[in-house]
Amino acid sequence: MRKVVHSPLCRRIITTQTITSEYLVDKTDCDPSKIEFIYGGVFNSRVDFIFDRDKKLYGRDKETIDICFVAHRYSDDFTQKGYDQFVEIARALATDERFRFHVVGDYTPQDIPLGQAEALITFYGAQKSKFFDTFYPNMDIILSPNHPAGAGRGAFDGFPTGSCMEAGFRGVVNFITDPLALNAAFYDGEDIMIINRDVEQTIARIRALVADPGRLYTLARANELAFRRVFDIDRQLKSRTGVIVDELLRDECLVVRPSALMSSLDTAEVVAARMAADHARQTIEQLTSLLNESNRYGEERHDNLFREYEKLSLFYESWSKNNPSQTEINHPRKKSLTLRSAFLSFTSRILRRLLRILSRDLK
Template sequence: MNVSDGIVAVQSMDTGKMHSYPPHEYCDLLIIDEMLPCDFSPFRSLEYSHYLGYFGSSLLLSTEGWHGAFSNLSFEDQLSESALPEAIKRKIRPFSQFSAIVPKLAYLTFLHNAWQMFPYLVDRQIPFVLQLYPGGRFEIGNEESDNHLRTIVESPLCRKVIVTQNLSRDYLLDRIGCDPAKIQFIYGGVYDTNNGFDFLRDKKFYGKSKDTLDMCFVAHRYGDDTKKKGYDQFVAVAKVLAQRFPDLRFHVVGDYTPDQISLEGVADRFVFHGKRPASFFKEFYPSMDIILSANRPSSEGVGAFDGFPTGACMEAGFWGVLNCISDPLKMNVAFTDDVDVVFVDLDAARTADRLAELLEHTDRLYRLAYENWHKFIQVFDANRQMWDRCRLITEQLLKTEALIIRPAPRMSSMDTSLLAGYKEEVRQLTANYKDAEMRHDNLLAEYRQLASGFLSLQSENARLAADNASLTTTLADAPALGRAELLMLRLAQSRPAMFLRKSVIQIKQHFGKSA
């Protein structure tokens, strides 16, 4: 680490590259996230890049949580390859810079991210806003999740909690006991509704611009669970529909593989696309007719849950794909079955029958898809979603708060010269202390000697006073004629007289030798 002209140059542990940052950097808004600058989370890219552009005094610190699951690139390489604008990239830093940043307000999304950062925020007394999306280790009826959530929302540093589902809001109130004044309900999420797609112009229709009917399943898989997101239901429905519609194709996007569930008899109708970045869907979704999402919680009313609609379903809807989705936790607050969405359940045969009616009458399929697209744009409008969030953040930033104190930075273990200087200073201070302690002991001995002499003088003065009193008594009792002689005798025998005689003798001897 080098410091020059007020700039700190930090060497990356991954690549050895040097990066320059101000030693004390103040900002209004500090976003802490585990995904950016990785582009595999489009809603975060959209929301956070908007904040970094809208709030001039803002920064984002990345904990680099993409390793293993999405990318193995270093922070520097991930930032370089990101499609974010350069002005936004310059505001994204590695989390190792946290101690050098002095923010007024922090912003975090997902419970697990907030819990990971909570000790750092408490240590620095940084107030924060939590956006509590479903997922991210927020689980209904889970004791550990409840304890983490309760600790966070009860902290005076937690100023607001944004919830996007009625279930989340009610759970905070009824189970966690959160202060209602802290909760802000903003239905939906931040997704790109301004994607330039026009249904009548850009949608690909069966029999006109393509020769296949296309149904898709899009989700991230958690562990080995193929049921939570509804992949098992998708396969079961596909096996029924494949027999009736030879032009129907089934597309799977995410970390699912052909060997997880038997595809006997329909394997040649399946296309596995694997994990894909956000840029993939611009060409993919306009060709899709239906997205099927029969997701469900781990068990009835307990465990992790998805939002309604899921993020993948919302994005598909913005590109004109008809949502055929389940709502087991009754979180729908805006849509009507068979008007602007199609509701399904966990009965694969019944679901297959409903979808078959649409596939047989594609004019009705595309009419519903159009209404779905139009309603999604209206309800989840990105401008309204961002406005509601920016207004909340601005209200918090305008509040008067005490200054956040930046703790002294930890010294680098590599800076041995500075460490040696500190050691020498400690050695000198220790030596000075010991010298002062020795001087104190010497002064104490001198004081005790003086005190002893003072006591001796006090005793001598007392004896002289007694002699004087005795002499006075003797003179008072003596006859008048002998009083003068007696007085002269007493004076001659007194200590002053004896001292005077001794001094005269010494003077005579001295001058006698000199002669």
């Protein structure tokens, strides 16, 4: 990590949680000016939900107050996601017949004794995203008492969790812990409920809120609006894109990648042999190219000569037909010699001379 953040090729780092920014500065000595903090994740905030149209209200649309727990189970440590605290709260509230409890994720009734709450808890198992379109509008509170201690060294959940964001987009009040103080945008009691691992205190806050359904749903609406404002996907993407564009437009000297280091297996003898082989290959390619060019040249010269000879032959045939009386001529060694013989003798000499020239060119 230290090598990456100090590399000249690493120009900016986008972080989404305060703890990540602090880690980079404290543990890797990263230049703070290199860090761009953009709170929140990129989630689909364009859910098809309108509070006044879709939200199911206690006392108007239903007779129960519904509290849900939604999380993946990564280990047998139930404190990691806070399932143990959820069950404890459910057992304490089970005496109030208004409450119903819902668990989404790979949890079972056998994980922790449910006591009186057993008849009031519904387990749905792991679900796909489409499930929550109809699930969350019926929920009043999502309880997320997660705790990083059991997650392993350096591991932590963001704030809020992805499940809490999806619930908030659909008007569900978030009761959520913030043990690492990651909250950077919300106000306890106004648009979110920040709780801790004190079960009795959490139970008291739940009872106080549901005692006034008007306040419960005012907070639910405020929670939805705050989440849509902070985690709006267009806003999140615009912020990230702006950082990238600024860096692309910034003038920088050309970065030249250094040559690769020679392998320890590449001894001087191996390198010399490799260079000799490359030179031989290049020489063969050059000779092959020259030979192909010579063959092409020879074929063209031969073809041209043959065509010229054909022209002469055709000319003689035509002329002899039109001038039959001129087909014999005097010759110093012979009394008569046909014009055809004279022509053949002449062209033969010309052909031999051209062949000598062609042979010399090919050499």
